[in-house]
Amino acid sequence: MSTKHPRLNNIAIVLVNPKYPENIGSAARAAWNMGITRLIVVADEYPDHERMVKLATHNAAHLINSMEFHENLRDALEPFSQIIGTTARKGRHRTEGNSPREIMEIILPLLPKNQIAFLFGAEDCGLTNDDLKHCQLRSAIPTADFSSLNLAQAVAIHCYEIFHAVVHEQKDIIPNPKLATSYEVEHMYDHLEKSLQQIDSLQKKTHEYNMRDIRQFFGRIQLRSKETKLLQNIFRNFLSHTSKPENTL
Template identity: 50%
Template sequence: MNEAVQDTVRELMGQAAIVLVSPKFAENVGSAARVAANMGIGRLILVCREVPDRERMLTLATAKAAHLIDTLEHHRELGEALAPFGWVLGTSARQGRKRTTVNSPRQLMGEVLPQLKNNRVALLFGPEDRGLANEELRYCNQITTIPTVDFSSLNLAQAVAILCHELHYSVLDAVSRTAFPVSAPKQGDKQELEAMFGHVEETLATIGFLKKGEDDYWMKSIRQFLGRIGLKSKEIKIIRGVCRQLLWQDRQKSPGKGKSE
């Protein structure tokens, strides 16, 4: 690999971060740090009540990834941790009525790659015993399942390794062949999106589109649709402007209703 290719791969991989939600074992955090460092990802984020024991994390991180343990970010709320990111790829082994069909990591990398130049990308993983819950997956632009035979559950560190490798391989292959896809524009971050989704939900409830018992289903579909498109900050402001106008008109008909922020 020539130096120019190596520098470009390093720059693009530097846009990605590993986000671990409530990891149960400090050693898995250490292993995830080691994988991230090997693949050129320089940001490790934990969402949990307390930071795991540092020495246990360092045992498997080894000296080469110790810097990720020393600089890891800690948040108590997932929304806060994901606020600066423009694109989130979540992992899930579970399928069910409320979960849509998802693709393998390799199939989805073609959609992730264009985001890397102008957007921060988060690879999101849930705890070892249950994975990501539906309320956590709602932050994701994409959801992926790692293909397995029969036994679907993977160790957290293994799942991190597979996704990091697929991302690194896709970046390296595209850069080496000078066939990198056209870069996506800078997206609105998750903080902007969550504010917009709150406004959209309030508006749809006000006009009667959302009905009690069905609101989660419809909002999940709306989140997936708008999240997959990738909205810029200006477009988010336009949607929120439309919501404000609809809510304002409704208040004119019913003056006693509260005012939206």
């Protein structure tokens, strides 16, 4: 299936702190049914294998066997250039999400040259603000009564929309260039944050929100690797300059 639609190989389903191994199995089954072969789990402990395989069934058991496991989300996202956080939660400090179909229109030109991750949070609370800071886009599934779906349902809907877009909407798509990876972007943010702290531009009470707004700004720009390295060098040089003792006469 994946060889017929190779662009699906650039898609990964990332489950962050899932509570029930059975839901991982159901997610693997939904992904495999739609030609998606990469499953990543981020958790403190490796989930029970037998409970995962039981719900994956024999058709998708190999996805469980080859599943990537990480204890840290930042490490798990390093190779991805576009990250979509799925969330039904709304709040004063959360941007409004696009529907899955709208998300596919945005990412389709990126697929030929970029790896893309879809993040799904824990069954009871979803993705945290700290999880979502890594995301350039938010996806929210519209429902009749504005309630959230369970994890396996949310994964299945997104996988179907991905498959449908790749199979039926590829005509006349002009591929976008390769973007910077999350690894490159996060290192740029590290130097940017240290630079702003150096000049006391990040106040303690608003530090988190200011960095969130900065991340959203750069996320909309879609930086390339060369650009992140340029910015990182600027911030590094700034830190080096400001840390030098002042010249005295």
